[in-house]
Amino acid sequence: MSQPNIIFILADDLGYGDLGAYGQKLIQTPHLDRMAAEGMRFTRHYSGGPVCGPSRACLMTGQHQGNGYIKGNPSQGNDVPLRPEDTILTEVLKEVGYETACIGKWGLGKAGSSGYPTHKGFDYFYGYDSHRVAHDYYPESLWRNEKLVKTPEGAYSHDLFTQEALDWVKRDWDRPFFLYLAYTTPHNPYNPPDNEPYSDMDWPEAYRNYAAMITRMDRDIGRLLDLLQELKIDEQTLVILTSDHGPGSEYKREIADMVRFFGSSGPYRGMKRDVYDGGIHVPLLVRWPGTIRSGVTDHISAFQDFMPTLAEIVGGAVPGNVDGISMVPTLLNLPGQGRHTWLYWEFISMGQIRKSRQSLLDVRTGWKAVRSGSKGKLELYQLEEDQAEADNLADVYPEITIRMERRLNEIRGHSDLWPLPELGELPLE
Missing domain, CATH: 3.30.1120.10 (Arylsulfatase, C-terminal domain)
Known part of the structure; x- marks a missing residue:
């Protein structure tokens, strides 16, 4: 199995039920539904935690919340960074020759800290370094590697990330690449540049905006998938889409009402910050044409499984403290799929x-x-x-x-x- 390019797309606050492939009836997601039809759709996949910080740490380190260093979100904006001794997925990929980029929201170490992306195996970083600043979709500046750079006036950060990702993938690579595209949509505030194609819907404005943010993200992921075909690297590229936890909630009634209106948690109880399944049961789509068969699996998996899975695919070494189990047998329709005994979460x-x-x-x-x-x-x-x-x-x-x-x-x-x-x-x- 040759080393594929890897594009890992992480949505922020996207619920299990927010995609058409998972039963959504009101929000249009045609490109992700196509990705689901062409790839493998997981029905029993869990995030690393019910909030951003520990979930992303689990994804990167392969350790569940019980064992991981970062167990919760930062309080009052003081982000706790990954430590030098915390080996993460990107560092494993770098060891076997991958070119790496993080575009979007990081949140595991601010600029200058031990956990900053370019200190943890990323060759290139463009985006928000921390959680709190990522709540502003119209920032005056974003980080590009170690420098804060001005953004165009009035620019919507999601659009900037999409263009940055498209431009980065277009480069003439002579070795495999790993792109971690960590979108901030559809996290609140719900204030996209427009709410097409829902402008005429008889819904509260926040509902129209929320739906528009998801459809905008879907559109842009479609652009990325189309680019892979244009560059003739579609069959050499593994694309993964998931969400960091369940749909958004600040324990505000209006947001909870919107989650119920759209059925964003699917058939599950709760939402973001809950350790009931609505807060941690997330969509997972995996597409690799010609290698991963299309279909649906009910294999029970979680964020800590990405480290051993991708390490096995690329021929990398898995750190000894990883809690995850490789999903390669499920992805490649092979016997011998290992199973977890326990899965753990906390808020x-x-x-x-x-x-x-x-x-x-x-x-x-x-x-x-x-x-x-x-x-x-x-x-x-x-x-x-x-x-x-x-x-x-x-x-x-x-x-x-x-x-x-x-x-x-x-x-x-x-x-x-x-x-x-x-x-x-x-x-x-």
Whole structure:
């Protein structure tokens, strides 16, 4: 298997149900639906966490939230960077000869820190270095490698990232490339340059804008796929599309109402910041014409699996502390697909949001535990029969509840930066 080019597209706050290929009826996503039809669609894929920071750290390091260094989002804008000892996916790819670029939102180390993209294996970086600044879609400047550069007046950052990605791919490469295209859409604020093709819809303006942001992203991913064909590198390029967690929520009723209106969480309970499946169950599309067959898989996978998967594909060395399992057998229709035993997620209170929770999935049996804080009463759900997590069976199956709680107490490593509160619900500051 020759080393392919790799384009990894990460959406921000895109829900499982926001794409037509996953059941969306109101928002148009024709290019991603085509990608789903031409590639492999995963129906049981999980993000690394219910918020941006730990989810992206899991993606890059291959470690789940219990073992990973970055367990939560930064508080009050103070981003915690990846450390020099945290080996990430890009560094593995660099070791086997890849040219690498990060375009879009980073969030794992500000400029000058040990976690900045060009300090972690990226040859090129253009975008936002941190979470907070990425909330401005019309920035006056963005980082290009180690320098802040002016942006055109009134430019929409998503459009800048798309053009940057297209230009970067057009270069005459003499070796395989890895493009990490980390879009900020459809994260709020919902203020795109226009809300076509939904301008005439009888919806609240935020709904029209949200839908337009997703369709705009879909359009631009279509441009990227078309470019691969124009350059005649389509069959040499592996393209991956997923989302960092469930659809957006600031625990505001108007956003929650919009998520329900569009069915953005699909059939699952909750949304961003929840450790119920609505906050962590995300779309995953993988396309590599001529190598990966088209189809649908219910293989249970998570963000930590990308490190060993891509390392196996390119012939790279997997760090010894990785929690992921390669998905190559599933992707190439081969026997011997390994399976997780446990998957773990958590959300730690931040700022005014006081709702700390943990969750644990026993992949072999379908039992899932959810707990508020480290001392809260365990909730127990059987996902194979109750994907909406509506029927708490903790009192019905006390032995299973005890077993799940014991494992939940063991799986999380100590963290001085993100101590787990005893209480799940605290008064607002």
